[in-house]
Amino acid sequence: MGMLISMPAFSQTVEVPLHAAARVQYGADRVRKVLKPGWRVVVQVGNGASKEGFVIEVKNRVIDVRGDDASGALYGCLELAERIRSGALTADRPGAALTFSDRPEMPLRGACIGMQKPVLLPGRGPYEYPYTPQNFPWFYDKKLWTRYLDSMVDNRMNTLYLWNGHPFASLVRLPDYPYAVEVDDETFSRNEEMYRWLATEADRRGIWLIQLFYNIIVSKPFAEHNHIKTQDRSRHIEPLIADYTRKSISAFVAKYPNVGLMVTLGEAMEGVGQDDIDWFTKTILPGIKDGLKVLGRKDEPPVVLRAHDTDGPAVMKAALPVYGNLYVECKYNGEALTTYTPRGPWAELHRKLSSISKGLIENVHIMANLEPFRYGSPDFIQKCVQAMHNDYHASGLHLYPQASYWDWPYTADKVGAGTASGGGASRGPASGGAVATAGGPRLLEMDRDWIWYKAWARYAWNCHRNRGDEIVYWSRQLAGRYGCDEEHGKYILEAYEQSGEIAPKLLRRFGITDGNRQTLTLGMLMTQLIDPERYGLFSLLYDSEGPPGESLSQYAEKEWKKQSHEGETPVQVCDEVEEEGRRAVLAIVRAEDAVTRRRDEFGRLMNDMQCYKLLADCYAAKARAALAVLRYKYSGDIKDIQQAGSSLQLSLDMFRELARTADSGYLYANSMQTAQRKIPMRGVNGTYKTWGEMEPVYVKEFENFVGNLDSLVRGSGREEAPAAYRPTEVRVSGGRYEVEVGAKPFADSGMVIRKVASPLAGVKGVMQSARRQLLEGTEVSFTCKEPVDLLIGFFDEKRSMYLQPSQLETDASANDFGQADIKIADGVVVEGMPPVQVHAWSFPAGAHTLRLGKGLCLVLGFVKPLEKGKTYDAGLSEPGKKNLDWLFE
Numbered sequence: 069m070g071m072l073i074s075m076p077a078f079s080q081t082v083e084v085p086l087h088a089a090a091r092v093q094y095g096a097d098r099v100r101k102v103l104k105p106g107w108r109v110v111v112q113v114g115n116g117a118s119k120e121g122f123v124i125e126v127k128n129r130v131i132d133v134r135g136d137d138a139s140g141a142l143y144g145c146l147e148l149a150e151r152i153r154s155g156a157l158t159a160d161r162p163g164a165a166l167t168f169s170d171r172p173e174m175p176l177r178g179a180c181i182g183m184q185k186p187v188l189l190p191g192r193g194p195y196e197y198p199y200t201p202q203n204f205p206w207f208y209d210k211k212l213w214t215r216y217l218d219s220m221v222d223n224r225m226n227t228l229y230l231w232n233g234h235p236f237a238s239l240v241r242l243p244d245y246p247y248a249v250e251v252d253d254e255t256f257s258r259n260e261e262m263y264r265w266l267a268t269e270a271d272r273r274g275i276w277l278i279q280l281f282y283n284i285i286v287s288k289p290f291a292e293h294n295h296i297k298t299q300d301r302s303r304h305i306e307p308l309i310a311d312y313t314r315k316s317i318s319a320f321v322a323k324y325p326n327v328g329l330m331v332t333l334g335e336a337m338e339g340v341g342q343d344d345i346d347w348f349t350k351t352i353l354p355g356i357k358d359g360l361k362v363l364g365r366k367d368e369p370p371v372v373l374r375a376h377d378t379d380g381p382a383v384m385k386a387a388l389p390v391y392g393n394l395y396v397e398c399k400y401n402g403e404a405l406t407t408y409t410p411r412g413p414w415a416e417l418h419r420k421l422s423s424i425s426k427g428l429i430e431n432v433h434i435m436a437n438l439e440p441f442r443y444g445s446p447d448f449i450q451k452c453v454q455a456m457h458n459d460y461h462a463s464g465l466h467l468y469p470q471a472s473y474w475d476w477p478y479t480a481d482k483v484g485a486g487t488a489s490g491g492g493a494s495r496g497p498a499s500g501g502a503v504a505t506a507g508g509p510r511l512l513e514m515d516r517d518w519i520w521y522k523a524w525a526r527y528a529w530n531c532h533r534n535r536g537d538e539i540v541y542w543s544r545q546l547a548g549r550y551g552c553d554e555e556h557g558k559y560i561l562e563a564y565e566q567s568g569e570i571a572p573k574l575l576r577r578f579g580i581t582d583g584n585r586q587t588l589t590l591g592m593l594m595t596q597l598i599d600p601e602r603y604g605l606f607s608l609l610y611d612s613e614g615p616p617g618e619s620l621s622q623y624a625e626k627e628w629k630k631q632s633h634e635g636e637t638p639v640q641v642c643d644e645v646e647e648e649g650r651r652a653v654l655a656i657v658r659a660e661d662a663v664t665r666r667r668d669e670f671g672r673l674m675n676d677m678q679c680y681k682l683l684a685d686c687y688a689a690k691a692r693a694a695l696a697v698l699r700y701k702y703s704g705d706i707k708d709i710q711q712a713g714s715s716l717q718l719s720l721d722m723f724r725e726l727a728r729t730a731d732s733g734y735l736y737a738n739s740m741q742t743a744q745r746k747i748p749m750r751g752v753n754g755t756y757k758t759w760g761e762m763e764p765v766y767v768k769e770f771e772n773f774v775g776n777l778d779s780l781v782r783g784s785g786r787e788e789a790p791a792a793y794r795p796t797e798v799r800v801s802g803g804r805y806e807v808e809v810g811a812k813p814f815a816d817s818g819m820v821i822r823k824v825a826s827p828l829a830g831v832k833g834v835m836q837s838a839r840r841q842l843l844e845g846t847e848v849s850f851t852c853k854e855p856v857d858l859l860i861g862f863f864d865e866k867r868s869m870y871l872q873p874s875q876l877e878t879d880a881s882a883n884d885f886g887q888a889d890i891k892i893a894d895g896v897v898v899e900g901m902p903p904v905q906v907h908a909w910s911f912p913a914g915a916h917t918l919r920l921g922k923g924l925c926l927v928l929g930f931v932k933p934l935e936k937g938k939t940y941d942a943g944l945s946e947p948g949k950k951n952l953d954w955l956f957e
């Protein structure tokens with residue numbers, strides 16, 4: 069245990085071992101601040117055989133705090149300080165004896181902060197944000213960091229991750245590539261100082277700083293110097309880039325020895341194949357080892373691999389012989405929060421990753437379905453952490469901010485004059501807690517979302533707490549925060565817990581994707597509800613990220629065929645969320661009059677509960693409208709469509725109300741404001757991020773419906789095929805073929821086109837070698853004198869022999885050329901092959917090369933630029949299929 073040094077402070081003492089770690093001193097200082105005279109505290113640190121646990125023993129005004137290790141001693145001190153502060157342990161009861169011990173269930177409990185912004189910087193790709201005071205003024209604010217780190221240690225979190233595409237060029241200089249640094253000298257020095265300060269201050273609180281980076285991204289000056297792109301998914305590994313990256317990593321490890329690394333292999337490199345395995349084992353891990361060698365270290369500090377957009381098990385298998393101490397981080401419910409009953413292939417992947425790594429860390433990522441409203445259901449969160457242990461075999465948590473990840477440290481709340489603070493709660497002392505920024509006052513996410521952090525951290529420490537005790541605990545927490553009694557605190561808890569079911573249920577039952585390309589709180593178009601496949605339905609959402617259940621179309625089909633329903637049904641969710649919204653509002657209203665503290669904040673919470681209720685009502689009405697439309701497909705009975713109309717009208721009314729309520733409280737719904745946002749509307753140039761912007765879209769949708777109903781009644785309505793695309797000449801190597809019945813699109817295969825959608829008449833395809841596509845991928849080099857769209861046909865079946873369209877869920881560049889949307893669904897029939905979905909890549913005039921991954925596809929040729937965002941369902945392989953999307957467009 070070592071020698072003890074006594075640090076008398078008045079008549080109380082807190083003694084810590086000589087040369088105790090900084091975190092032990094920090095814990096002791098926290099005790100000193102609250103310890104009453106006449107007491108003696110002796111802090112001891114064990115040999116670290118077990119981790120982070122502690123025992124507190126109180127006997128006759130002498131308190132022993134024994135930590136398993138330095139972190140355990142820190143947590144023991146914090147527990148003691150909290151007990152003294154709350155009056156649970158006082159000097160008034162000198163004879164009181166108590167023994168208390170605790171230790172965490174999850175060894176890694178972390179939070180992350182994005183060194184990211186809501187928009188792309190001019191001339192740069194996703195995640196490319198140099199560390200500068202212009203990009204991140206808050207990064208240089210030590211007071212803000214101190215608050216954040218203090219809140220982390222209060223929650224006993226022990227890891228802090230910073231996310232950035234390529235942080236190295238802001239933090240290290242390489243003798244071989246001095247030109248790669250992308251910040252000026254003064255900023256570089258400030259970065260070095262801030263970064264070291266942050267790592268030290270984190271360590272003082274038992275927190276390990278970890279830097280995340282994406283691959284393959286190089287700095288802008290490096291790219292310009294070498295005439296290459298900063299990132300390019302289709303680029304294979306090149307020796308120059310590998311050398312630069314290896315040296316960057318090595319220099320980083322040597323320079324910041326106390327900072328860990330987390331690696332995203334995906335996105336800017338092909339997620340299937342050998343490249344990412346080679347990149348990890350031959351560039352990244354050797355870079356880390358080089359850095360450790362410089363430090364003279366023989367041990368292997370932990371390295372965290374993200375399973376995002378890569379074959380995690382394959383990469384791990386190849387990497388473990390190179391580096392043993394590998395952890396894996398994997399998304400809990402994609403980029404959303406949908407369930408505490410995860411299952412299916414996603415759960416299997418988690419268990420597999422857990423079994424082959426040092427530990428699996430669960431990434432609660434982005435929360436695209438919770439933004440921007442407040443979320444803090446301890447019940448839901450506790451069950452999620454239980455699922456992390458039981459269903460995923462995880463041992464770590466990696467928590468995103470609850471909202472506004474891309475806009476951290478702020479939230480989307482409107483603050484200042486003239487903004488709603490909700491149902492009459494604006495009386496009483498202002499306690500908004502806003503901070504001044506260049507753009508006006510803003511709320512800090514760490515303050516606003518205190519309950520989010522506290523709940524996840526509490527259950528990461530121990531998820532087996534008794535539910536009855538937890539209700540008491542949280543009721544008291546809320547009562548304390550809002551200055552009311554426990555009974556009213558319980559109503560506030562009820563509001564959080566009722567509302568906490570709504571967004572998860574809505575997304576998992578009606579959503580298109582768990583990814584941040586969908587903003588749930590902005591609603592969904594009717595076509596997205598009745599025809600989600602057209603929008604790139606992400607199937608994991610339905611087969612892994614919710615309880616077993618039925619989609620809208622499955623429900624409609626079973627209803628029509630009089631088959632019994634299974635699991636969670638859309639109708640059940642409509643009923644449940646309406647009830648939960650109603651109860652959430654009722655509960656918060658019941659608490660209102662008892663609130664004496666933070667009334668501004670409480671008003672905002674009330675407004676959020678109202679928003680949740682309206683959101684639930686709006687979705688429920690629209691889902692019922694969708695079910696009626698889907699029923700019409702079977703019944704052909706116009707009464708079904710009329711019923712859809714009244715539900716749609718109700719949904720629109722609810723949305724109008726939501727728009728008024730939510731826009732009064734929020735600057736935006738979603739903090740990612742790039743064109744990667746697709747659902748409900750494409751967010752190009754930062755548009756469609758408020759409810760007010762969506763309202764006319766839903767009004768138009770309703771008007772279209774009313775207008776088109778007439779055609780339907782007269783039996784004349786159907787979707788019109790768009791006019792023929794206008795072919796255009798380009799210079800391209802390779803044989804050509806007319807896209808027409810009888811044509812053979814492959815030079816080395818007899819495959820024949822049997823049907824072609826009318827807009828493709830006259831288009832000239834580029835003949836491919838099927839063998840080459842399968843073994844090497846597709847490459848089309850061409851020169852055009854004017855802007856063109858290049859049409860590619862994907863065979864719609866998930867098999868490795870078919871090229872799969874890139875998904876925005878895993879690849880932020882998947883829409884760089886506008887290629888994410890389907891232009892013609894089921895637009896070509898090739899005999900014996902799956903239906904063909906036609907996508908278009910937009911190119912300006914000039915010389916280009918389009919490279920696609922391995923697998924068969926059709927290169928259908930070049931046309932003049934097409935109208936954006938329009939999809940036509942030709943339905944060639946399903947004659948007689950009724951498509952009713954046109955009713956709403």
Ligand code: SER
Nearest residue numbers: 332376403434877878
């Ligand atoms: N989709 C990106 C990722 O998973 C950003 O959230 O890294």
